Amino acid sequence: MTEDQKQAYKEKYLRAKHNGEHFFPDTIYKDLIVAFAIFLLLVGLALFVGVASEPRADPSDTSYVPRPEWYFLFLFEMLKFFPGNLEWLGTTIIPAAAVLALLLLPFFDRNPARHWKKRKFALGFMGIVVLGMVALTVRAAVTTPVQQESTVATTVAEKIAAGQDLYSVQCVECHGAEGEGGVVSGVEGLEGVTIKAIHTQDEMYTRNDDTLFNIVDYGQPNLGMPPFGKGYGGELSRSDIEYIVTFMRYSWDDRAELPKEAAQASAIPALGPDEIPSYDTHIAPLVKRYCVSCHRSGKENNNYLMTSYDQVMNSGDHEPNIVPGDLNSNLIRMLHREDIEAGGPMPPTKALKPEYIQLFERWIKAGAPQTTTK
Amino acid sequence: MTNKKVFNWLDERLGLTAIYKTIFERKIPKVNWWFTLGSATLFLFALQVVTGIMLSVYYVPSPDKAYDSIEFIMSGVAFGWLIRGIHHWGATLMVITVFIHMLRVFFYGAYKYPREITWVTGVFLLLATLGMGFTGYLLPWNQKAYWATTVGTSIAGTVPGIGDFILRALRGGDDLSGVTLARFFAAHIWIFPLLIIILIGVHLYLVIRIGISAVPGKND
Numbered sequence A: 001m002t003e004d005q006k007q008a009y010k011e012k013y014l015r016a017k018h019n020g021e022h023f024f025p026d027t028i029y030k031d032l033i034v035a036f037a038i039f040l041l042l043v044g045l046a047l048f049v050g051v052a053s054e055p056r057a058d059p060s061d062t063s064y065v066p067r068p069e070w071y072f073l074f075l076f077e078m079l080k081f082f083p084g085n086l087e088w089l090g091t092t093i094i095p096a097a098a099v100l101a102l103l104l105l106p107f108f109d110r111n112p113a114r115h116w117k118k119r120k121f122a123l124g125f126m127g128i129v130v131l132g133m134v135a136l137t138v139r140a141a142v143t144t145p146v147q148q149e150s151t152v153a154t155t156v157a158e159k160i161a162a163g164q165d166l167y168s169v170q171c172v173e174c175h176g177a178e179g180e181g182g183v184v185s186g187v188e189g190l191e192g193v194t195i196k197a198i199h200t201q202d203e204m205y206t207r208n209d210d211t212l213f214n215i216v217d218y219g220q221p222n223l224g225m226p227p228f229g230k231g232y233g234g235e236l237s238r239s240d241i242e243y244i245v246t247f248m249r250y251s252w253d254d255r256a257e258l259p260k261e262a263a264q265a266s267a268i269p270a271l272g273p274d275e276i277p278s279y280d281t282h283i284a285p286l287v288k289r290y291c292v293s294c295h296r297s298g299k300e301n302n303n304y305l306m307t308s309y310d311q312v313m314n315s316g317d318h319e320p321n322i323v324p325g326d327l328n329s330n331l332i333r334m335l336h337r338e339d340i341e342a343g344g345p346m347p348p349t350k351a352l353k354p355e356y357i358q359l360f361e362r363w364i365k366a367g368a369p370q371t372t373t374k
Numbered sequence B: 001m002t003n004k005k006v007f008n009w010l011d012e013r014l015g016l017t018a019i020y021k022t023i024f025e026r027k028i029p030k031v032n033w034w035f036t037l038g039s040a041t042l043f044l045f046a047l048q049v050v051t052g053i054m055l056s057v058y059y060v061p062s063p064d065k066a067y068d069s070i071e072f073i074m075s076g077v078a079f080g081w082l083i084r085g086i087h088h089w090g091a092t093l094m095v096i097t098v099f100i101h102m103l104r105v106f107f108y109g110a111y112k113y114p115r116e117i118t119w120v121t122g123v124f125l126l127l128a129t130l131g132m133g134f135t136g137y138l139l140p141w142n143q144k145a146y147w148a149t150t151v152g153t154s155i156a157g158t159v160p161g162i163g164d165f166i167l168r169a170l171r172g173g174d175d176l177s178g179v180t181l182a183r184f185f186a187a188h189i190w191i192f193p194l195l196i197i198i199l200i201g202v203h204l205y206l207v208i209r210i211g212i213s214a215v216p217g218k219n220d
Ligand code: HEM
Pocket: B034, B035, B036, B037, B038, B039, B040, B041, B042, B045, B098, B101, B102, B105, B110, B111, B115, B118, B119, B120, B121, B122, B123, B125, B126, B129, B196, B200, B203, B207, B211, B212, B213, B214
């Protein structure tokens, strides 16, 4: 700008100021209204949207798909256009150039005009940049795969329920449904080994949560307890292990009181005298707690998988293990601890409670329905 | 009457009336609602400072305790969820308002003579605000935080020549660890806020000294 232009601007500005308003109260009331609206918006967001809970950081879980905060997404997305040895262009040159251009803008933009009609190039350029950032952000949001939903339990009751489920799948095959242990049967590599009970007062009083966590995390390899933490080749995240430990503590430690909701959530549904049991409501919870730990893929079980209704009805080397209406079905005979061609007593270490066996019998007698239609 | 006496005594020495007049009774051109974005950002920053201080009472910056301390704030502290919710959403909103504030200044050509330095301090404020977001994101020490920061810092590591140095300086080692968390915590509650406060001071001094620009007319 020339000195004349500067002078002209100053005079014009003084006139605008003269014809203007007072900051207080003419302008500041707008600022206060906006501030108040922002405050209400924030309280509303905190109340109705909240902050999503996330699992605990787990350095060993390299499968996690990283996602930066949303306002960095455009940068993240831009990098995808600079693969391999051009990466430094996207990570260094472009961001540095952009910041520098922004900083020095008042010095290289020599156009003295301020009205948008006389600054079409500058506004057009900025418009394209901003649109580009928005487009990249949208693209990133659409293409970044959604993180696999891992259950995040926040209340103690939720943690116990999550821990119960994980324990049923991961631990029952060796430690039994209630942590009672016993002579292992039906587990590769540990056939005939006696495992001490882990639900005892002795165990619960001598092992604190951290110790239990570590035992599950890296196992006791010399005793046959495999490591479960992802960092040691297992399949459990740190949150998962935390849930299992919470479950053990609240279920087996007589000093901890099981919250009411937790007790209800983990109870096996009761059955009235005339009610017809169904797979979905009555059998599935039993199977999940007492059988799935061994009867899932990757375990020794005569290929009898029990993770869905179809599998329970139609799988296994001695299929069918369930014949609707027939109490001589393999499954029932094995629950009654008979030794038959299909295998020995089930579950191998400890018989189910009589009322649970009865539940299986009533269900099969009724035709083994998946759901009961009223 | 004694009140007035006390005030006069103070005013004589501190110049309170003069300060009040320069800040509140100044004349400014007629401006529109877009001109509220700067003060909206200022308000959000103040809110972040207040809620941030409250959070720091319970937050523990160590890998073992950070996650649990946040969980405790959410469920164990009275209104902890509200304070954290405001701080969380306030950060997002502040980034939005700073950015749109910058766009409005750009659109009206308000960065031109004589407001060049106001603009330059503004750019540093924008960068510092993003720095707040980046360092704050790691603090909850959850999966999202950990992995986003792992990737973010490794991007800094690709800068030719000095990348490795930057990476190690950010992480305080080769990998993310408790040292990284301590560093990010220090940056988030001390370094960036201090920087922002100083910059806002200069920014507003200039805004008041030079006067807020007028909405440009066809002939400007
Ligand atoms: C923490 C961040 C910031 C705060 C708290 C802040 C605050 C303010 C306030 C209160 C004003 C008075 C006018 C208005 O509200 O529009 C203002 C004006 C201004 N700001 Fe900012 N600002 C920030 C960031 C920025 C950024 C990122 C830029 C640009 C890169 C910028 C450039 C300017 C300029 C040039 C003015 C003078 C505008 C005029 O006179 O019309 N500011 N700022």
